[in-house]
Amino acid sequence: MITIEGKSVFSGVEIGKLYYFSKKKAEILQQIIEDVDAEMARYYQARETAVEQLEGLFTKALNEVGESNSLIFQIHQMMLMDDDYNEAIENLVRNEKNNVEYAVQKTAEDFSAMFAAMDDEYMQARAADVKDISNRILTILSGGDDGGFVMDEPGIVAASDLAPSETIQLDKSKVLGFATQFGSSNSHTAILARTMAIPAVISLGESLTEEMNGHMAIIDGYTGVLYVDPDEETLKTMTAKREESLREKAELEALIGQDNVTKSGRKINVYANIGSIDDANSAMACDAGGVGLFRSEFLYLDSRDFPTEEAQFAAYKAAAQIMDGRKVIIRTLDLGADKQVDYFNLGKEDNPALGYRAIRICLTQPEIFKTQLRALYRAAAYGNIAIMFPMIISVKEIHRIKEIITEVKEELRREGKKFREDVELGVMIETPASVMISRDLAKEVDFFSVGTNDLTQYTLAIDRQNEKLDSFYDSHHPAVLAMIKMAADNAHAEGKWIGICGELGADTTLTQTFVDMGIDELSVSPGMVLRVRRQVRECE
Numbered sequence: 001m002i003t004i005e006g007k008s009v010f011s012g013v014e015i016g017k018l019y020y021f022s023k024k025k026a027e028i029l030q031q032i033i034e035d036v037d038a039e040m041a042r043y044y045q046a047r048e049t050a051v052e053q054l055e056g057l058f059t060k061a062l063n064e065v066g067e068s069n070s071l072i073f074q075i076h077q078m079m080l081m082d083d084d085y086n087e088a089i090e091n092l093v094r095n096e097k098n099n100v101e102y103a104v105q106k107t108a109e110d111f112s113a114m115f116a117a118m119d120d121e122y123m124q125a126r127a128a129d130v131k132d133i134s135n136r137i138l139t140i141l142s143g144g145d146d147g148g149f150v151m152d153e154p155g156i157v158a159a160s161d162l163a164p165s166e167t168i169q170l171d172k173s174k175v176l177g178f179a180t181q182f183g184s185s186n187s188h189t190a191i192l193a194r195t196m197a198i199p200a201v202i203s204l205g206e207s208l209t210e211e212m213n214g215h216m217a218i219i220d221g222y223t224g225v226l227y228v229d230p231d232e233e234t235l236k237t238m239t240a241k242r243e244e245s246l247r248e249k250a251e252l253e254a255l256i257g258q259d260n261v262t263k264s265g266r267k268i269n270v271y272a273n274i275g276s277i278d279d280a281n282s283a284m285a286c287d288a289g290g291v292g293l294f295r296s297e298f299l300y301l302d303s304r305d306f307p308t309e310e311a312q313f314a315a316y317k318a319a320a321q322i323m324d325g326r327k328v329i330i331r332t333l334d335l336g337a338d339k340q341v342d343y344f345n346l347g348k349e350d351n352p353a354l355g356y357r358a359i360r361i362c363l364t365q366p367e368i369f370k371t372q373l374r375a376l377y378r379a380a381a382y383g384n385i386a387i388m389f390p391m392i393i394s395v396k397e398i399h400r401i402k403e404i405i406t407e408v409k410e411e412l413r414r415e416g417k418k419f420r421e422d423v424e425l426g427v428m429i430e431t432p433a434s435v436m437i438s439r440d441l442a443k444e445v446d447f448f449s450v451g452t453n454d455l456t457q458y459t460l461a462i463d464r465q466n467e468k469l470d471s472f473y474d475s476h477h478p479a480v481l482a483m484i485k486m487a488a489d490n491a492h493a494e495g496k497w498i499g500i501c502g503e504l505g506a507d508t509t510l511t512q513t514f515v516d517m518g519i520d521e522l523s524v525s526p527g528m529v530l531r532v533r534r535q536v537r538e539c540e
């Protein structure tokens with residue numbers, strides 16, 4: 001038995017034959033050609049065929065994996081028509097008299113190296129796309145088909161990594177799981193696995209080899225392990241684990257498309273918490289009604305310098321578009337305390353959790369705040385975006401936020417930039433102060449979202465990071481529950497809605513309590529959405 005450890009991108013257990021997706025590469029030789037026009041005509045013909053194929057794949061993907069996951073094939077069509085890409089090929093053919101196969105391959109290598117060298121993780125992932133479109137052209141030029149990956153029975157698909165056009169060729173009904181040597185949690189394989197809700201393990205490295213093709217394997221998406229040629233005992237344990245996971249999965253999947261309604265017919269919104277654009281795909285895959293908390297600080301944590309307005313605008317817009325009209329509540333940056341970034345130069349503090357963090361940074365460095373608000377208001381023109389503010393302790397803060405928003409809108413208007421005027425605004429209820437003044441806060445905003453992680457920390461005076469205090473950190477503490485109830489009553493007294501986006505929202509032993517309090521929304525990690533839906537449906 002060979003045991004290979006990787007990184008799980010979706011849970012579940014599957015057992016089956018390993019199908020190694022081999023990327024057959026015809027060797028391409030550099031040749032000097034005479035008739036450059038004829039050579040370019042071959043290229044244009046191949047490109048036209050490629051665009052047609054991609055259109056076909058787009059339609060197929062649209063039916064199988066939905067709009068957001070099929071857009072990649074439209075992007076590929078655009079990439080094939082990209083001026084820079086085409087000029088590079090033409091230059092190698094016309095000016096340097098290379099054969100078109102060589103020109104395409106060379107351009108693919110140059111462009112993918114350029115993408116791979118970029119700082120932005122998303123752009124790095126595009127290196128695979130450039131190779132993918134170029135390979136398509138090369139296959140067409142060589143008169144070949146798409147590689148013909150055939151699975152004669154259901155199995156686990158293994159590969160170095162899979163490009164979108166490769167994943168779409170797969171017969172989904174036969175794919176039990178994905179195991180890849182490389183890839184990131186942003187990779188198409190990971191996205192597809194999350195969309196299909198099948199176990200996937202990436203980063204297995206070179207220990208996963210093509211020679212394993214046809215061997216029996218077990219993929220454990222809970223632990224991120226791939227077993228090849230499993231021994232009797234592992235097979236027995238894993239078979240039991242698989243049965244258990246399948247039972248639960250089927251039960252949960254039956255809830256996709258169902259309402260989150262209690263037995264007496266009260267509807268609760270079950271949304272997802274996300275920390276990246278990619279997570280929005282997971283939110284959609286589990287049929288979340290929206291995003292209840294988009295932790296925008298990920299953009300700052302992933303950067304070596306302040307993310308620009310454009311980068312933020314693109315990220316928020318992308319998340320909203322993936323969510324396809326469902327509400328996306330984006331929280332303004334919540335840095336400080338445990339979330340430090342060098343370029344903010346926040347300095348060392350004795351009590352960072354009680355220190356310079358979140359809205360306190362935004363209100364004292366309005367230029368940083370304004371950049372984010374500009375991006376948010378602009379992105380809101382393209383989707384159902386709402387904004388919420390973390391660590392609020394006073395009405396004065398809301399007034400100041402509103403003044404800054406007014407300035408931001410005036411600037412955008414002056415500049416003729418497209419933005420949305422009436423974005424819903426909310427506050428996080430995560431300090432005892434915000435609970436105590438929740439009636440006044442509710443007059444100022446459209447909604448509340450309870451951050452139970454911090455609310456527990458500040459109510460019980462227990463550092464949420466300190467492992468030694470785990471046994472004292474009791475989020476079921478009556479004081480915490482009373483706080484949530486008080487905020488709920490005050491929100492409703494002012495006709496506003498209230499959700500919970502802290503971890504406690506996913507605690508299904510409390511779902512009935514939250515329903516009784518009149519909580520309108522529970523925002524939980526994507527993997528918990530259907531579990532919470534199931535629990536809501538069992539509530540009175």
Ligand code: PEP
Pocket residue numbers: 293295334430450451452453454455501502503
């Ligand atoms: C919370 O405090 O409960 C919360 C949702 O925010 P974070 O965990 O990001 O502080």
Ligand code: MG
Pocket residue numbers: 390430451453454
């Ligand atoms: Mg918090």
